[in-house]
Each structure stands twice: as C-alpha cells, then as structure tokens.
Amino acid sequence: MALFCSSVIKRALVPKLTRKLGECHLHTCASTCAAAPPDNVRYSWLSAAGGGAVDLTKDDASGLAVLTLNNPERLNAVTGHMMLQLGDIVNDLKEWKNGKALIVRGKGRSFCPGADLNMVYNMLDSKQGREMCSFMHRTLTELHRLPLISVAAIDGPAIGGGAELCTATDFRVMTERADIKFVQALLGIVPGWGGGTRLTRLVGRTRALDLLSSGRTIRPEEAVEIGLASWIIPTGRDVVEATTEWLQRYTRGRTEVVRAVKNVVVAGTELPVEEALAKEAEQFVNVWGGPAHVEAILKSMKHKK
Numbered sequence: 053m054a055l056f057c058s059s060v061i062k063r064a065l066v067p068k069l070t071r072k073l074g075e076c077h078l079h080t081c082a083s084t085c086a087a088a089p090p091d092n093v094r095y096s097w098l099s100a101a102g103g104g105a106v107d108l109t110k111d112d113a114s115g116l117a118v119l120t121l122n123n124p125e126r127l128n129a130v131t132g133h134m135m136l137q138l139g140d141i142v143n144d145l146k147e148w149k150n151g152k153a154l155i156v157r158g159k160g161r162s163f164c165p166g167a168d169l170n171m172v173y174n175m176l177d178s179k180q181g182r183e184m185c186s187f188m189h190r191t192l193t194e195l196h197r198l199p200l201i202s203v204a205a206i207d208g209p210a211i212g213g214g215a216e217l218c219t220a221t222d223f224r225v226m227t228e229r230a231d232i233k234f235v236q237a238l239l240g241i242v243p244g245w246g247g248g249t250r251l252t253r254l255v256g257r258t259r260a261l262d263l264l265s266s267g268r269t270i271r272p273e274e275a276v277e278i279g280l281a282s283w284i285i286p287t288g289r290d291v292v293e294a295t296t297e298w299l300q301r302y303t304r305g306r307t308e309v310v311r312a313v314k315n316v317v318v319a320g321t322e323l324p325v326e327e328a329l330a331k332e333a334e335q336f337v338n339v340w341g342g343p344a345h346v347e348a349i350l351k352s353m354k355h356k357k
C-alpha cells in the first residue's frame with residue numbers, strides 16, 4: 053500500500069505501522085458506517101484521544117458564530133476529544149435560534165490536516181474505525197443541515213478529513229496559501245467523514261472521481277473553477293474579517309428569512325420532490341406576512357405612488 057508520504061507519516065508512523073501491518077488481520081467488516089449512532093452516543097475511547105480543542109463564539113446581535121479548530125501544534129489535526137467537542141457544538145448550534153451564519157476556520161497557518169494520525173495509529177481495528185466513521189458522519193451531516201449559512205474559511209492545508217470537513221459547509225473561501233487534498237485513497241481508505249458523497253454532489257461524478265482517486269492537490273484557482281470554492285480571499289486580509297464581510301451578501305436579511313431559505317435548500321437537496329415541496333410551502337407560510345415581508349411590501353408601495 054503506497055502510504056501518503058508526508059513528513060508526518062515518514063517521521064512518526066511508518067516504522068510503527070510496518071510492525072502493525074505484520075500482525076494485521078484482514079478485516080472483513082461489511083459496510084464501514086452502518087446507521088449513524090443515536091444523537092447522544094459518545095464513544096468513550098474518543099475522549100481518551102485527547103489534545104486540541106474546538107472553540108465557538110456566538111454573537112446573538114449579528115447572528116454570526118465562528119468555530120475554530122484549535123490544535124495549532126498539529127496544524128489543527130482532529131483528535132477524538134475534538135470530535136466530541138465538534139458534536140456538542142453542532143448540537144448547540146441546532147438550538148441557537150438567533151443564528152444566521154457560521155464561519156469554520158483553523159487556528160494559525162492551517163485549516164485542518166484531517167484526523168490526528170497518532171490517534172488513527174491506535175485505532176486501526178474495524179470497530180473503532182466504524183464508530184469514528186458513524187460519529188463523524190452524523191456530526192458533519194448535522195453541521196451541513198444547520199439552519200444558517202455556513203462557510204469554511206480555508207487559510208492553509210485542508211487534507212483528508214480536513215477536506216471532508218470543508219465539504220460540510222455551504223460555501224468555501226480560500227486564501228492563496230490554502231489547498232484541499234482528498235488523500236484517503238493514498239492512505240488505503242476512502243473518505244470516512246461523508247466527504248466523498250458531499251464532494252460528488254458538489255463537483256459532479258467525473259471530477260469527484262478524479263480528486264478522490266488521485267488524491268491530488270486542489271489549489272484555490274481550480275477550486276473556484278470547479279465550484280468547490282466561491283472566493284479567494286485577497287492576500288493580507290484578516291481571514292475572519294474578510295469572510296464576515298463576504299457572508300453579508302447572504303445574511304443581511306432578517307434571521308427568520310435567512311434560516312427559511314437554508315431550510316428550503318436542505319430540503320430540496322435531500323428530500324424526495326413532494327416532501328421537499330411540502331417543506332418549502334411550510335417555510336413560505338412561516339415567513340408570509342411576517343415583519344420582513346410587511347416591511348418590504350410597505351417600502352415597495354412607496355415606490356408606486
């Protein structure tokens with residue numbers, strides 16, 4: 053198996069992995085991620101894989117939240133502890149009624165290089181692989197469904213699980229030094245956090261197969277060209293400030309309208325057409341005659357005198 057030869061793996065894991073492979077027994081586990089765990093499943097072994105943090109700030113006045121992957125010594129690699137924190141944060145944001153927008157970013161010079169390889173090395177048995185997969189499937193699916201406009205602000209490498217994480221937001225913006233790389237096939241696996249399905253729906257079958265099977269680097273210009281990214285942040289700009297400004301084109305409306313639009317798009321993406329139309333009608337009724345609607349109609353009446 054051609055290992056993804058990053059300095060990380062050469063230095064840290066190849067010797068250990070070679071020994072491990074010698075003892076390795078082929079796993080014949082069927083589908084890797086069976087049904088996602090119930091909401092409240094918190095695999096205890098994940099919390100034992102410590103290190104790093106996922107921080108969240110929420111501003112009720114603006115409706116903007118900022119989620120920061122905070123493990124800079126490891127370029128924000130995601131530990132088991134961080135996975136559980138991410139799950140808790142997503143559950144918190146599901147209940148945040150003032151939410152309109154979410155920026156997901158990494159601390160320092162990286163977005164996220166995926167799962168912490170030291171943790172991965174210690175969880176190569178199929179049961180823990182399956183449990184991590186199902187936990188992250190649920191967490192990132194719920195993140196993707198949040199009733200607010202989300203954007204990954206990528207200012208550095210987004211690799212492996214990090215590339216999958218950035219497919220779980222509505223938009224992606226990148227700095228010139230950012231890149232995205234789906235390396236899973238080079239590691240002998242396939243995406244384990246749902247990023248393969250989301251990428252295929254984002255860029256189409258042929259491009260997804262190219263990116264997933266080659267594991268090649270996607271630079272900002274190509275990401276914009278193929279519809280994976282929406283904007284390249286000008287060099288020298290503060291990433292969160294620039295992304296906040298960029299987001300305002302989608303979030304300047306009233307909170308209930310921004311949330312209703314996102315709900316319509318989630319339904320249209322995920323539900324059969326009749327159910328999606330019913331959801332759309334439900335959202336329409338929720339905002340019809342509401343403060344934003346009345347205000348806009350009164351304003352437009354002024355133009356008609």
Ligand SMILES: CC[C@H](C(=O)O)C(=O)SCCNC(=O)CCNC(=O)[C@H](O)C(C)(C)COP(=O)(O)OP(=O)(O)OC[C@H]1O[C@@H](n2cnc3c(N)ncnc32)[C@H](O)[C@@H]1OP(=O)(O)O
Pocket residue numbers: 056058059060061063064125126127129165166167168169170172209211212213214235236239241243244245
């Ligand atoms: C389904 C998800 C999937 C899975 O769970 O199987 C994964 O996501 S597995 C992880 C896949 N990701 C990778 O293989 C990326 C590994 N990292 C790299 O290729 C490089 O670090 C890179 C390109 C991100 C940055 O390279 P650069 O030369 O700029 O920095 P270093 O390599 O020196 O890294 C600095 C520092 O960070 C540590 N690091 C980086 N990535 C990880 C990681 N994924 N897990 C743990 N630690 C990581 C690296 O070890 C260095 O720390 P040091 O103490 O100096 O060793």
